[in-house]
Amino acid sequence: MNKERLEQITFGILQVIKINANIEILINDEFSYLDLKRAIDDLKRNHLLIDYLGELELTNYGNEELKRLKKTINIGSMIIPDFRYFIDKRGINDVYLP
Numbered sequence: 001m002n003k004e005r006l007e008q009i010t011f012g013i014l015q016v017i018k019i020n021a022n023i024e025i026l027i028n029d030e031f032s033y034l035d036l037k038r039a040i041d042d043l044k045r046n047h048l049l050i051d052y053l054g055e056l057e058l059t060n061y062g063n064e065e066l067k068r069l070k071k072t073i074n075i076g077s078m079i080i081p082d083f084r085y086f087i088d089k090r091g092i093n094d095v096y097l098p
Contacts, residue, residue, distance in 0.1 A: 005030075009039045010048075011069040017049065017056050018066060 012026045013036065026036060040056070043049040048062035058066065 006039075007069060007073060009035060010043065011066070011073050013039055013043060014048065014058060014062055014066040014069070018058055018063075 009026075009031055012031070013023070016023055016026060023036065027033060040049065043062070044051065046061075047059055048065055049056050050059055
């Protein structure tokens with residue numbers, strides 16, 4: 001894995017964990033479950049994440065790394081939509097009542 005890709009996946013994971021979002025939003029053409037698993041294991045091993053009672057949390061080092069990555073990565077290319085709030089498309093004649 002090259003440095004740029006490693007920084008992108010690290011930034012994505014740290015950002016998702018910081019805002020307590022669903023990690024599945026990172027699964028796309030670039031990152032697979034296996035990529036995320038390996039990266040999370042590396043982040044734990046490097047003390048950027050801790051597993052506290054079954055939930056991942058950022059350490060102080062993790063927060064510092066996230067700040068550093070925010071400065072170096074082009075965040076515009078890392079906008080991550082939250083697919084939980086997408087709705088199914090409706091037909092042109094259907095009526096949508098929330």
